[in-house]
Amino acid sequence: MPELPAHASVVIIGGGIVGCSVAYHLAKRGCTDVVLLERRQLTCGTTWHAAGLVGQLRATHSLTELARYTARLYASLEQETGQATGFRQIGSLALATNAERFEELKRGASMARCFGVEAEVLTPSEAATLWPLMETADLVGAVHLPTDGQTNPIDTALALAKGARSHGVRIFEDVRATDIVVQAGRAIGVETTRGRIRADRVVNCGGMWAREIGGWTDVTVPLHAAEHFYIVTEPVAELPATLPVLRDADACSYFKQDAGKLLVGWFEPVAKPWGMRGIPDEFSFETLPDDFAHIEPLLDGAIRRVPVLGRVGVHLFFNGPESFTPDNRYLLGETAEVRDLFVAAGFNSIGIQSAGGAGKVLADWILDGHPPMDLWDVDVRRAMPFQRNRRYLHDRTRESLGLLYAMHWPYRQPATARGVRKSVLHDRLAAAGACFGEVAGYERPTWFAPPGTIPEYRYSYDHQNWFEHAGAEHHAVRHAVGLFDQSSFAKFAFEGPDAEAVLNRICANDIAVPVGQVVYTQWLNERGGIEADVTVTREAETRYLVVTACASQTRDLAWLRRHTPEAARTVAVDVSSAYVVIGVMGPRSRALLQSVTDDDLSNEAFPFATSRIVDLGYARVRATRITYVGELGWELYIPTEFAQSVFDAIVAHGGEHGMRLAGYHGMDALRMEKGYRSWGHDITDADTPLEAGLGFAVAWSKPGGFIGRDALLRQREAGVGRRLAAFVLQEPDRLLYHNEPIWRDGRLVGRTTSGAFGYLIGKPLALGYVTAEASVIDTGFITSGRFEIEVAGERIPATASLKPIYDPAGQRIRA
Numbered sequence: 001m002p003e004l005p006a007h008a009s010v011v012i013i014g015g016g017i018v019g020c021s022v023a024y025h026l027a028k029r030g031c032t033d034v035v036l037l038e039r040r041q042l043t044c045g046t047t048w049h050a051a052g053l054v055g056q057l058r059a060t061h062s063l064t065e066l067a068r069y070t071a072r073l074y075a076s077l078e079q080e081t082g083q084a085t086g087f088r089q090i091g092s093l094a095l096a097t098n099a100e101r102f103e104e105l106k107r108g109a110s111m112a113r114c115f116g117v118e119a120e121v122l123t124p125s126e127a128a129t130l131w132p133l134m135e136t137a138d139l140v141g142a143v144h145l146p147t148d149g150q151t152n153p154i155d156t157a158l159a160l161a162k163g164a165r166s167h168g169v170r171i172f173e174d175v176r177a178t179d180i181v182v183q184a185g186r187a188i189g190v191e192t193t194r195g196r197i198r199a200d201r202v203v204n205c206g207g208m209w210a211r212e213i214g215g216w217t218d219v220t221v222p223l224h225a226a227e228h229f230y231i232v233t234e235p236v237a238e239l240p241a242t243l244p245v246l247r248d249a250d251a252c253s254y255f256k257q258d259a260g261k262l263l264v265g266w267f268e269p270v271a272k273p274w275g276m277r278g279i280p281d282e283f284s285f286e287t288l289p290d291d292f293a294h295i296e297p298l299l300d301g302a303i304r305r306v307p308v309l310g311r312v313g314v315h316l317f318f319n320g321p322e323s324f325t326p327d328n329r330y331l332l333g334e335t336a337e338v339r340d341l342f343v344a345a346g347f348n349s350i351g352i353q354s355a356g357g358a359g360k361v362l363a364d365w366i367l368d369g370h371p372p373m374d375l376w377d378v379d380v381r382r383a384m385p386f387q388r389n390r391r392y393l394h395d396r397t398r399e400s401l402g403l404l405y406a407m408h409w410p411y412r413q414p415a416t417a418r419g420v421r422k423s424v425l426h427d428r429l430a431a432a433g434a435c436f437g438e439v440a441g442y443e444r445p446t447w448f449a450p451p452g453t454i455p456e457y458r459y460s461y462d463h464q465n466w467f468e469h470a471g472a473e474h475h476a477v478r479h480a481v482g483l484f485d486q487s488s489f490a491k492f493a494f495e496g497p498d499a500e501a502v503l504n505r506i507c508a509n510d511i512a513v514p515v516g517q518v519v520y521t522q523w524l525n526e527r528g529g530i531e532a533d534v535t536v537t538r539e540a541e542t543r544y545l546v547v548t549a550c551a552s553q554t555r556d557l558a559w560l561r562r563h564t565p566e567a568a569r570t571v572a573v574d575v576s577s578a579y580v581v582i583g584v585m586g587p588r589s590r591a592l593l594q595s596v597t598d599d600d601l602s603n604e605a606f607p608f609a610t611s612r613i614v615d616l617g618y619a620r621v622r623a624t625r626i627t628y629v630g631e632l633g634w635e636l637y638i639p640t641e642f643a644q645s646v647f648d649a650i651v652a653h654g655g656e657h658g659m660r661l662a663g664y665h666g667m668d669a670l671r672m673e674k675g676y677r678s679w680g681h682d683i684t685d686a687d688t689p690l691e692a693g694l695g696f697a698v699a700w701s702k703p704g705g706f707i708g709r710d711a712l713l714r715q716r717e718a719g720v721g722r723r724l725a726a727f728v729l730q731e732p733d734r735l736l737y738h739n740e741p742i743w744r745d746g747r748l749v750g751r752t753t754s755g756a757f758g759y760l761i762g763k764p765l766a767l768g769y770v771t772a773e774a775s776v777i778d779t780g781f782i783t784s785g786r787f788e789i790e791v792a793g794e795r796i797p798a799t800a801s802l803k804p805i806y807d808p809a810g811q812r813i814r815a
C-alpha cells in the first residue's frame, strides 16, 4: 500500500462521481497536489447504482448551466481518458397529461431556449413517433430535448478518476477520513484511518455521509438519505436503441432503454427516508430491501403508459439510498463556519448529471477563492444551523424526493416540517387569516384570507386563489396603510471603536454618517459583484445595525466577519432573534403611528432615511423611516418581548386609518412597481451595481475606498454591456415569474429575474437583464426597440424602462 502523503494542497473526502469530478477539474486547472480518500472503493456509495440519466434543463439558470456542461464533458470524456463512459446523446421526452403540466413544460421549453438548450414542443402524435411503445390517448403534449443523454455512472466516475490520476492526483481507497482538523477557524488537515494529512483545503464529497462529516466541525450540511427505487425488465423485443429517456411526471415515472431492457424509476409523492441513525460505516455497494407494496401503485401507472411492461418479466427490483436536501438543491461551496472547508453533496438524484458542472465550478472556487458564476441556488451558505436537525430532515425528505416530479407551481410551499421558526406575532396573524410561506424555515405571512375564505394555497400558473386578496392588501398600502410582519429579517449588531472604519470598507455606500442615519448599500466583492444588499443604521458612534434578508442570514454574517480584520476592535453579533420587525407602510402610516406615540413623526422632525428610538404603546422601539414598498412608512425594530403589546396598540388604532394586515405577495408586487431589487434574484455576486442600476448607492470618492471599487471604476470607464430594466407586459392575463426570455426586435437579449403582478396598472411586471449587441449598452437600447417577453412559447409585447413605473421621483417616500 502506498504511503499517505503528509501534506496535500487539497484533500477530497469521498470517491463517488462528485469527488472524482472535483479531483479531475482541480487537476485540469493544474492543481495536481490533490489526495482523494475513499472509505472503501470508488463509486461504492450511491454512484454505482444510479440510473444514469443526464438531463440538462433544471429549475434555475445555474443548475442548467452546470448540467449542460456535464453533458458536454461526458460526451468527450471517453476520447480524452480512454475509459469508456457509456454516454449516449439520445435525448429526452417529457410528457404532459393535463393543461397545467403542459403549461409548465412549455414554460420550461422557453427557459431552455433562453439557456441555450435545444427544446421542441410536440403534439402527442409527434411524441408517439419518438416513443412508439407508449400509450398516448391521455396526452396533451410533450417537450423533446434532443441533446439530453444517458451514461453509465460507474464508468463515467472511473473515467473522471482516470483523468485525474493521469494528471497526478493520488487516489487512496480503503482509507477513511475520521476527522477534519481545524485551527483558528480554518481547515488544515484530515485525520484518517492511516494517519493525518495536512492540507491547505479540504472538500467534503461524502455523499449521504456528508452531514455527519460536516458535524465533525459543527458545519451545517443539511441532507438526509431516502430509499430510491427502480426496476429493470427482462429484454423487450424490438426495443429501439435510440429511444430517448421518457419522463411521465404526472405518473411519477421515468423510462430508459438499457441494453435491450427497460429501466423504470419513480419519484413517489411520499418517500421513505433511510439511515435515521446515521449511515453505517460498512455500507458499500449495498442495496436496500425490496418494498413491492411501496412501488406497486407506481408500477401500475408505468404499465398504463408503456403497456409492454405488463407483459415482460422484471429482471431486477432495485432499491438504493440517495441524499436529499430540504429545498431539493444541492450544497456547494466553501462553508460559512470553517474557512478552506468546501462541500459538494446532497445531489437529490441528479448527482450524475450535475457532477461535471459541480466539480468544475467547485474547482474554480477552490483555486480562485470565489465562485466563477452566480451559484446562490446551490450555495451551502444558504443552510441555516437548525437544518441539521435530523427529525426536520427526516420529515422533509418524505416530501423532497417526490417534489422533483411534482408540479413546480409558482409559490409552491413545502407541506412537511413546517412551523419551525415563527415570529412572536405568528398566532395573532394566523387568527387574522394569515396564510404562511416558508423561507429558511421561517413562517412568514404571504397573504391574508378575508373572513369566509380559507388561508390555503390553490396553485396554478394562472391567477392563484390569493391573487385578489394580495391585490387588496397592495391597494391598502398605496392608498391607506398596511402592516407587515418583517421579523424574518436577519439583523447584525456591529460594534466597537473600529466599527465605522471596518464597515465603510465593506459597504459601497458611505456609512460614516451621523448617528440616527440609515444607509442603503451593497457589499461588493473584488470583482465589483454584489455580495449583499443591506441597510445600515448608525445607532451610536461605535454601533451599527445591519439588516438583510432572511435567506442571507448565514452568508452575510460570514461575509461581515471574514472581512473584519483580525486586529480590528469590533464584533459582529447576530441579533436576529432579539427584534421583531413591524413595517407600517402607506400614506396613512404617519397618522396611524402618531396615534400610538407622543414623539413627533412629522417630515421635519423625522425625515426619510433616519432612525431613532421612540415611545410606542408602553414600549421603547427603534423606528426607522425606510421602505421596500415605495411609500411613506416606518420599520419598527421591537425587542421581542414587547412586540405583542406594540402590535396590539397599533392594530387597535388601525381601523381609523384603513389599515390592513399585508403579506409578502402584496409586498412583492409593491416593490416590483418601484423597481426595488431583490438579492439572489435581480442582483447577485455576478452582477455589479452599475449593471443593476444601483450606481446611486456607490460612494465613489469616500475616504479609504471600499472593496470592489477598482473593478467598478474600470467598468465605469469601459461602460456596461448589460443592464437591469423594468418591463410591463402588455397582456394582463399571462403572468410572469422569472427566467422568461426577453426579445428585442426579434433577437433574444436576456431573461427576467423577477416577476409579479402590478396591481396599480393591472399588468404583469418583470425585472430582467438585457445585453446589448454592442459592447456598451446605452439608454436608447432600452428605451427604443420592440420588446417582447416569451411565456410558454408565445412572445408577448412588453415595454421596457430604466425607471420604476411607480413614483419614479420618489416623492411619496419623502412625503
Ligand SMILES: Cc1cc2nc3c(=O)[nH]c(=O)nc-3n(C[C@H](O)[C@H](O)[C@H](O)COP(=O)(O)OP(=O)(O)OC[C@H]3O[C@@H](n4cnc5c(N)ncnc54)[C@H](O)[C@@H]3O)c2cc1C
Residues within 6 Å of the ligand: 013, 014, 015, 016, 017, 018, 019, 037, 038, 039, 040, 041, 042, 043, 044, 045, 046, 047, 048, 049, 050, 051, 052, 053, 054, 175, 176, 177, 178, 205, 206, 207, 208, 209, 213, 228, 229, 230, 265, 319, 320, 321, 322, 344, 345, 346, 347, 348, 349, 350, 351, 352, 353, 354
Ligand atoms: C436509484 C437511484 C437512481 C439514480 N439515478 C440518477 C440518474 O439517473 N441521474 C442522476 O444524475 N443521478 C441519479 N441518481 C443520483 C446519483 O446517484 C447521486 O446523486 C450521485 O451518485 C451522488 O454522488 P456523490 O459522489 O455525491 O455520492 P456517493 O457516490 O455516495 O459518494 C460518496 C463517497 O464518499 C465516501 N465516503 C463517505 N464517508 C467517507 C469517509 N469518512 N472517508 C472517505 N470516504 C468516505 C463513500 O464511500 C462514497 O463512495 C440516482 C440515485 C439513486 C439512488
